[in-house]
Amino acid sequence: MNRWFENLGYKINQFMRGRYGYDELFRFLTATGLLLMLLSFLPHLYFLYVFGAALMILACARSLSKNILKRQMERSNYLNFKNRILQKLRLARSRWRDRKIYRYYKCPNCKVTVRISNPGKRRRIEIACPKCGAKFEKRT
């Protein structure tokens, strides 16, 4: 029995050689796919099963792919996208947490977010962007 497993492990290894395997995107796709498949058991949501299954198939196809360069590019795109979302969430959270202490403004020139501590109420303030140096006026 042990030998059988060893043999199986060897065969899987052989099969996976030169193929892409698993990554963060694999985990994301399978987790989302599984979630959609579970949700599809709820009334009126049966169509989600198709999307869930499609994501699972996509995840498996990626891990068996031999076009490793392309898969790595997908992975880095996915990680970039995920980081951007996480950054937005973090900013939204600290904005909410510090809403009494700080105000946040977007620089009209370079779109960077500027944090101003305790500007007071109903005043006109001039803000100098720390990144590009542009000055703009805002009401608090």
Ligand SMILES: [Zn+2]
């Ligand atoms: Zn700026």
